[in-house]
Amino acid sequence: MSSRLSNGLVLSGGGAxxxxxxxxxxxxxxELPKVLGRQIPFDVITGTSVGALNGTYFAATADTPATQAxxxxxxxxxxxxxxxxxLTSKDMFRAGRMLFGKPPPPPQPGDYRxxxxxxxxxxxxxxxxxxxxxxIRRNIRSGALSSLALTATHVGTGHTVVFLDSKxxxxxxxxxxxxxxxxxxxxxxxxxxxxxxxxxxxxxxxxRAFYVDGGLRNNTPMSPxxxxxxxxxxxxxxxxKSSKSEEMAKAKTNExxxxxxxxxxxxxxxxxxxxxxxxDLDRMRRMNQILESGTAxxxxxxxxxIAPPEKxxxxxxxxxxxxxxxxxxxxxxxxxxxRRGGPRLKGRVARNLVRKVAGSEGTNEADMLSYLxxxxxxxxxxxxxxxxxxxxxxxxLLRVFGN
Numbered sequence: 001m002s003s004r005l006s007n008g009l010v011l012s013g014g015g016a017x018x019x020x021x022x023x024x025x026x027x028x029x030x031e032l033p034k035v036l037g038r039q040i041p042f043d044v045i046t047g048t049s050v051g052a053l054n055g056t057y058f059a060a061t062a063d064t065p066a067t068q069a070x071x072x073x074x075x076x077x078x079x080x081x082x083x084x085x086x087l088t089s090k091d092m093f094r095a096g097r098m099l100f101g102k103p104p105p106p107p108q109p110g111d112y113r114x115x116x117x118x119x120x121x122x123x124x125x126x127x128x129x130x131x132x133x134x135x136i137r138r139n140i141r142s143g144a145l146s147s148l149a150l151t152a153t154h155v156g157t158g159h160t161v162v163f164l165d166s167k168x169x170x171x172x173x174x175x176x177x178x179x180x181x182x183x184x185x186x187x188x189x190x191x192x193x194x195x196x197x198x199x200x201x202x203x204x205x206x207x208r209a210f211y212v213d214g215g216l217r218n219n220t221p222m223s224p225x226x227x228x229x230x231x232x233x234x235x236x237x238x239x240x241k242s243s244k245s246e247e248m249a250k251a252k253t254n255e256x257x258x259x260x261x262x263x264x265x266x267x268x269x270x271x272x273x274x275x276x277x278x279x280d281l282d283r284m285r286r287m288n289q290i291l292e293s294g295t296a297x298x299x300x301x302x303x304x305x306i307a308p309p310e311k312x313x314x315x316x317x318x319x320x321x322x323x324x325x326x327x328x329x330x331x332x333x334x335x336x337x338x339r340r341g342g343p344r345l346k347g348r349v350a351r352n353l354v355r356k357v358a359g360s361e362g363t364n365e366a367d368m369l370s371y372l373x374x375x376x377x378x379x380x381x382x383x384x385x386x387x388x389x390x391x392x393x394x395x396x397l398l399r400v401f402g403n
Contacts, residue, residue, distance in 0.1 A: 008230025013049025015371030023386020086119025151214030
C-alpha cells in the first residue's frame, strides 16, 4: 500500500435487506467515478451477516472495481426465493415439528451445519457459487486489498469472533473479553457462519466450533475496520432511522398488531440486529474534535502524548466517515410488495406462506419477512433505493474520499 490514507468499507447485517448495500455500491462504482475521476480503492473491508456475504464478493473482486457492483446487482436481481429457502410442504412440516420442540437430526460426520428451522441449502449453494473465493487471497497478496474481516457469534460462549484475513499481523485488539480476533483464510463457511440468523438458519461449523450471525453483538463492524488501519470509512447500514413523528404514527398504527407472534418476532430481530452506528459515529466525531484541539494547542505529538504506553507506536488518529442508510422503512417496503401481489412465486405453498407471514406481521410493515425475502423483485427495489440514497450523499462522498 502507498502512503495515501487507507479506505474502509463497512457493511451491516440484515438478511435479504442486504440488496440495499449493492445499490449503494452501484453508485460508488458506476456513477461517482465520473465525478471523482477515479475509483475509490477499499483497502479494508469488514462485514457482518449479509454484509459478510457482500463483503467477501467485493474483496474477491477488488481488482475489478468498475464491474463488481454491476455483476453483484445482477445476481441479487435474479434471486428466486423458492430456490434459496425451502418452502415446500415437507419443509414446512419439518419447521413446524422443530418449532414445537422436535430436535433436528444429529449432525453426521463431516456435516458443518446444525439446527435451523428453515432449509437453506439453496442459499448456501448461491453463496458458494457467487463469490470467486480464491480472489480474496489473490487480492491480498497483490495489494489490491489489505484486510478482510467478518464477524460471527461463537455459539458455545456467545462471544464475538472476528475472522481476519490479512498479510498484516493482527493489531492490538479490544480489551473487551467478549470480542476476539481469529486469523483465517476466509472462505464460504466463514461468510455463512456470519450470516446464520439464529433459530431460522442452521449454525455453521468452522474448525471445531459452531457459529451464528455476528449481528447479535456487532451488526455494523466499524471497530474492526479502524483497528485494521482504515482512516476513511464508507459505512452502509440497513435500518431506516425514523423521525419522532414517524415513530409516534407507527406506534399508534401498530397497536392492534402487538399481540401477533410474527409481528413480535420481526421486532425481536430488529432488536437483535441493533444498529449502534449513530452512537459510534458520534463518538468518532468527538474524538476528532479532541485530537484537532489538542494538536492545535500542543503540537503534532499530542496524539502520542495521550495514548497509553503500549499504544504509542500506533497513536490515535482523526477519522472521517460517510454513513448511508435507507431513507425508507424496508419492512414497509416488504409489506407493500406483498400487497401489490408480489413476489411472483411458482409454488402454491410458497405463495400462501409469504402472504400468510406478511398478513400475520402487521398492517403496514413486514419486518421478519424483509429479512427472509431473498427474491429478485424485492432485491431490485432495494438496489434502486440504495442507488438513490447514495446519490444524495455525493457531496459528502467527494469531501471524504476526494483526496
